Amino acid sequence: MNSFRALTLNRVRASVRDRTSLIFTLGLAVLFMVIFGLLFGGNGASIALDIVDNDHSQASAAYVQQLRDVNGVTVHVKSHAGAFSDLKDDSVNAVLVIPGGFALAAAGQGQPQQVALYQAGGDTSTTAIVDAVVANVTAGFAGRGHPSISLGAPQAAAVNQITEMDYMLPSMIGYIILFSGVNYVAIGLVEMRVKQVLRRFRATPVRPGTILAAQVAGGMLIVLLQICVLVLLGMFVFGAKNYGSWLLLIPPVLLGTAAFVGIGFLITSIAKTSEAARALAAMVTFPLMFLSGIFFPMTGLPEVVQVISRILPLAWASDALHQVMNNGAGFSAITTDCLVMAAWAVGAITLATWRFRWD
Amino acid sequence: MIRAEPMPAGVGLGEEMADIDVTGLVKRYGALTAVDGVSFAVEKSEVFGMLGPNGAGKTTTLEIIEGLRRPDAGTVSVLGTDVLAHPETVKERIGVQLQATALPDFTKVREAIELFASLYRHARPTAELLAEFNLEEKADAYTDKLSGGQMQRLTIALALINDPDLVFLDEPTTGLDPQARLNIWTVIEGIRKRGKTVVLTTHYMEEAERLCDRVAVIDRGHIVALDSPRHLIAQHAAGTTVEFARVPGLDAEILRRIPGVDRVVVDGQVSVTTRTPETVLHALLDPQAPWARPAAGDDGEGEGMIRDLVVRHGTLEDVFLSLTGRSLRE
Numbered sequence: 001m002n003s004f005r006a007l008t009l010n011r012v013r014a015s016v017r018d019r020t021s022l023i024f025t026l027g028l029a030v031l032f033m034v035i036f037g038l039l040f041g042g043n044g045a046s047i048a049l050d051i052v053d054n055d056h057s058q059a060s061a062a063y064v065q066q067l068r069d070v071n072g073v074t075v076h077v078k079s080h081a082g083a084f085s086d087l088k089d090d091s092v093n094a095v096l097v098i099p100g101g102f103a104l105a106a107a108g109q110g111q112p113q114q115v116a117l118y119q120a121g122g123d124t125s126t127t128a129i130v131d132a133v134v135a136n137v138t139a140g141f142a143g144r145g146h147p148s149i150s151l152g153a154p155q156a157a158a159v160n161q162i163t164e165m166d167y168m169l170p171s172m173i174g175y176i177i178l179f180s181g182v183n184y185v186a187i188g189l190v191e192m193r194v195k196q197v198l199r200r201f202r203a204t205p206v207r208p209g210t211i212l213a214a215q216v217a218g219g220m221l222i223v224l225l226q227i228c229v230l231v232l233l234g235m236f237v238f239g240a241k242n243y244g245s246w247l248l249l250i251p252p253v254l255l256g257t258a259a260f261v262g263i264g265f266l267i268t269s270i271a272k273t274s275e276a277a278r279a280l281a282a283m284v285t286f287p288l289m290f291l292s293g294i295f296f297p298m299t300g301l302p303e304v305v306q307v308i309s310r311i312l313p314l315a316w317a318s319d320a321l322h323q324v325m326n327n328g329a330g331f332s333a334i335t336t337d338c339l340v341m342a343a344w345a346v347g348a349i350t351l352a353t354w355r356f357r358w359d
Numbered sequence: 360m361i362r363a364e365p366m367p368a369g370v371g372l373g374e375e376m377a378d379i380d381v382t383g384l385v386k387r388y389g390a391l392t393a394v395d396g397v398s399f400a401v402e403k404s405e406v407f408g409m410l411g412p413n414g415a416g417k418t419t420t421l422e423i424i425e426g427l428r429r430p431d432a433g434t435v436s437v438l439g440t441d442v443l444a445h446p447e448t449v450k451e452r453i454g455v456q457l458q459a460t461a462l463p464d465f466t467k468v469r470e471a472i473e474l475f476a477s478l479y480r481h482a483r484p485t486a487e488l489l490a491e492f493n494l495e496e497k498a499d500a501y502t503d504k505l506s507g508g509q510m511q512r513l514t515i516a517l518a519l520i521n522d523p524d525l526v527f528l529d530e531p532t533t534g535l536d537p538q539a540r541l542n543i544w545t546v547i548e549g550i551r552k553r554g555k556t557v558v559l560t561t562h563y564m565e566e567a568e569r570l571c572d573r574v575a576v577i578d579r580g581h582i583v584a585l586d587s588p589r590h591l592i593a594q595h596a597a598g599t600t601v602e603f604a605r606v607p608g609l610d611a612e613i614l615r616r617i618p619g620v621d622r623v624v625v626d627g628q629v630s631v632t633t634r635t636p637e638t639v640l641h642a643l644l645d646p647q648a649p650w651a652r653p654a655a656g657d658d659g660e661g662e663g664m665i666r667d668l669v670v671r672h673g674t675l676e677d678v679f680l681s682l683t684g685r686s687l688r689e
Contacts, residue, residue, distance in 0.1 A: 006477035014465035192463065200461035203425055204478040205450040 003206045004214050011218025012225070015184055025180040026226045029172040033238050036168050047130055048074045048092040050083035057103030063115075067096075067137050087120060094119040094130045106141075165240035169231065170321035171294040173253065176226050178288055178314055181260025182281045185219035186267035190277040193268070198358055212353060219261040220254075227253060244324035252324070252334060255341035256317035262348025263313075269355035293318045313344040376439055378403050378525050378556045379424060384433035386419050393419045394430070395580035401558055406551050408571030408588075409560040410675060412685070416580040417560040418458055421527055424558070425455050438525060451480060454518035458529040458560075460510060462502045468513055469498040472520065479521040492516040492546070508539030515546060526550060528559040532566060544570060564675040574675065576682055583682045588675055595678040598634040601643070604667040605629055609650040617642045624680055628667070632677070636670060 015021065049067065053060050068075045078086065086092040095118040104110035117134050192198050192215075201211050234240040242249075263284060271277035289295070291305055292314035301309070309315040320337035323329035379401035386394040394416045401407040409417045422428045424435055426446030435442040437449045462471055469485060476482035489495045492512040497505060505513060511531055518526055531547065532540040540563075547570055550557055561567055567574050568588045576584040576591070584591055598621060605628060614623045619635035619642075633639045643665055645651065650664050680686055 003478050006474050010463055010466060010470065010474050013470070014463055017465040196457055196459040196461040197463050199427060199459075200455070200457055201478065203427055203450060203455035203457070204475065205447045205480070206478040207447075 004210050004217075007201075007206075007211060007214030008218045008221065011188070011215060012221045015188070015218070015222045016225070021183065021187075022226075025176055025183070026229060028179075029175050029226075029230055030233060032175070033165065033168050033172060033234060033240075036164050047094070047133060048076075049130070049134075050076050050078045050086050050092045050095045052080045052083050052095065052097045053077050054100045055098050055102035057106075059103040059106040060098045063098065063102070063106075063137075063141050066141060067134070070133055070137060073133060084118070087118065090120075094134075096134060163240070165234065165238045166243070166326055167322070169234040169238070169240040169242075170325040171318065172230055172234070173227050173321055174256070174292070174294040174314060174318045175289065176230060177223055177253070177256045177260050177317055178285055178292075178294075180223040180226055181219065181257055182264040182267070182285050183278075184222050185215060185261050185264035186271065186277045186281045187274055188219070189215050189265065189268040190271050191274045193357075193359060194274055196359075202358065208358070212356065216261055216265060216349065219264065220257050223257045223261070224253070242325045244326075244328040248324045248329075248331060248334070249321070251331075251338050252317055252320035252341065255338050255345055256313065256320075258345035259313040259317070259341045259348060262345050262352060265352035266348050266355075269352055269357060288312055288314045291315070293322075313341050316340045376403075377401060377436075378438055379407075379558065380434075380436040381420075381424065382434050384420060384423060384435065385431045386416075386423060386428065387431050392580055394423070397433070397577075397580070397582055399575055399582060399585060401556060404551070404554050404556055405572040406547070406557045406559070406570050408567040408574040409558070409577055410562065410564075410567050410574050410679065411560075411577035412562060415577045417577055418529055420577070421529055421558065421560060425453065425527055426450055451521065452523055452525065454521060454523035454526040456514045456518040456526075456528045456531060458533070460502075460514065462514070464503070466502055467499050468494055468502055468505070471502055471513065472516065475517045475520050481522070482520050483522055488516045488520065506539070507535050508542055511535065511539070511543050512546065515543070515550075519550070523555070525556045525558070528557065530560055530562070532561070532563065540566070567675055576675075576679060578679075578683045578685075584678065591675060591678045592673045595681045598632050598673065599636040600671055600673070600677055601631045601633065601636060601639060602667075602669045602671070603629055603643075603665045606650050606664045606666075609664075613650075622681065624684060624686070626686055630680065630686075632681070640670070 051064055051067070053064065064075060064077060067073060076092075080097075083092070083095040087095050097116045097118070099113045099115065101110055102113050102115075105113035115134075115138060117131070119130055189198075198211065202208060235242075264281065267277055267280045267284070271280050288309075291301070291309040292312065293301075293309070294314065316337040320334040320341075323333050323337070327333075377400040379399075381400070382398045384394050384397040385392065397416070397420055409420065411417050419428065423430045423433075424437060424442065426437075426442045426449050429443065438452055440448050442449050463474070466474070469489070472485045472488055476485065489498050492515065494509065494512060494516065497509055502510065502513065515528065515531065518528065528547070532543050535543065544566065547557060547559070551570075557570075559566075559570065571588060573585065573587050574591060575582045584595060586594070605625065609629075611623045611625050614620055614629070614631055617631075617639055619633050619638040620631055621634065622632040624630045631639060631643075642648070676686065
């Protein structure tokens with residue numbers, strides 16, 4: 001077998017067998033999805049509803065009260081603009097609009113009226129529950145002597161509603177790129193140096209560049225394998241969806257992986273022991289994890305922090321992944337992201353190769 | 360396949376040419392000179408030992424010859440090729456076992472052999488090596504689950520994977536139990552029987568005495584003696600050594616005045632070298648001697664204060680002691 005392939009295979013196989021490290025990368029990513037799934041994906045435990053009351057009558061107030069009385073439903077009466085802004089932000093599940101003339105219709109006079117329910121597409125289980133709850137209350141209201149009131153056909157709001165899982169999947173891809181990319185190469189390569197494995201390889205005729213290239217390639221393959229597993233779990237177990245092109249995910253995933261493998265590689269030129277490599281890797285990965293929009297959108301972060309995280313590659317990886325998967329963005333939307341990651345990858349790997357110490 | 364090799368340094372000498380030719384080797388680490396002007400030659404098919412305590416410069420010398428380190432001065436020719444100029448050519452034809460295990464994690468025995476096989480142009484079949492080194496049963500075990508002896512057999516197998524003419528073994532039996540050590544000795548004797556040249560480092564005397572045709576005694580970066588074990592013992596360990604536990608009041612000066620004493624070394628214990636052991640023993644065990652009387656406050660059991668007495672004939676240990684004034688395992 002060709003030396004490069006054999007060395008790369010050895011690296012990948014060893015990493016797959018290293019269960020402890022897998023727990024901290026793939027395992028934690030899955031755990032985060034489970035936690036967020038339990039927190040937000042729950043089966044109808046709570047429904048948040050904004051109501052736009054265009055009638056301001058006693059009858060509409062009574063109708064709102066009946067909705068309010070349903071267990072697990074939180075109701076706020078809002079202005080039209082306020083309600084639809086909440087829907088856009090995902091802070092409510094649906095908006096219900098009560099038409100003017102509601103009281104007249106309820107009294108059996110004037111035109112029959114329909115209340116209109118606006119839901120974003122996306123999480124189908126929640127959509128169905130909201131539908132059922134509102135239809136039930138409306139039917140009950142009409143049944144008690146208000147025959148002309150009915151629920152209009154469900155209307156999808158013009159918002160691409162993303163579920164927590166849809167948001168978490170690209171985030172966790174970013175998490176794996178960050179943690180696996182940095183840790184596997186940083187710690188793995190330093191350990192090979194400390195245990196004289198690198199020295200042993202160098203006692204064979206294999207070229208030094210081949211040894212290093214195989215480590216970098218092996219590191220990238222481990223990350224990509226974990227991403228494949230995560231995406232499959234995310235889609236088939238957690239019901240996350242990709243609104244964009246799978247093909248377009250390849251450039252940010254590859255470049256992001258190369259950038260972080262490069263940063264891990266760079267750590268090996270500084271760290272003398274595997275403990276030092278671990279500590280340095282933690283110093284790089286943990287702040288980045290919280291500062292780069294993988295758990296929550298960066299818009300919530302202070303200005304200064306945003307500037308810092310704009311320099312580091314994870315924010316760009318996270319942006320590109322979310323753009324593609326959540327917003328269905330095209331390549332033009334992620335070109336800058338990809339260029340920044342490519343610059344990091346080339347810079348880090350070049351510098352690390354130049355500074356590499358064999359012992 | 361025949362490849363164009365760089366012109367061997369000693370072309371024309373034919374079989375007279377040494378497998379290894381080292382001249383004036385110097386390696387410094389900051390203020391420390393680890394190897395200080397070492398020169399020697401290793402002939403074809405000989406087992407050449409490098410004997411010395413830890414830090415003597417054995418491993419550094421070995422690693423320079425293997426092409427793993429660059430010397431600050433000196434020349435190294437291995438199998439007729441200048442190592443410093445063509446390390447890859449040399450590496451294709453030598454086998455190396457490092458002092459450390461130096462195997463990647465989470466790798467099985469068979470996988471390790473296949474991995475190293477892929478690093479050479481020509482490699483022996485994995486099954487053949489597994490059989491030869493009695494590792495067939497362990498072929499699918501992870502390398503970190505091997506016993507010390509199995510691990511050494513594996514690392515030696517890896518050193519022979521390219522069927523090299525010249526094999527370097529760095530402390531092949533350090534840390535092994537006596538039986539495993541004996542087993543490795545048999546393995547090394549097998550390598551020699553196939554006409555391969557072996558260079559090994561050790562700090563075990565019995566090992567050097569049993570395996571090596573010639574031994575270089577190394578201390579503080581210098582070769583202090585180089586000869587066959589028998590000649591070294593005859594030359595530098597002439598006579599008998601009497602060893603005993605240190606006795607208060609019996610210092611080296613007093614001992615040196617005993618007739619027949621050639622040399623006295625006091626470290627962990629007292630070693631007295633002599634060619635007339637009867638006279639010296641008589642003097643040492645004389646009940647009238649000052650050191651035979653218990654000191655004031657002693658518990659009184661002190662008849663003959665000399666304890667743990669051992670009398671033995673010369674070994675390489677004595678050679679080292681005689682050449683450096685220190686024992687090997689300090």
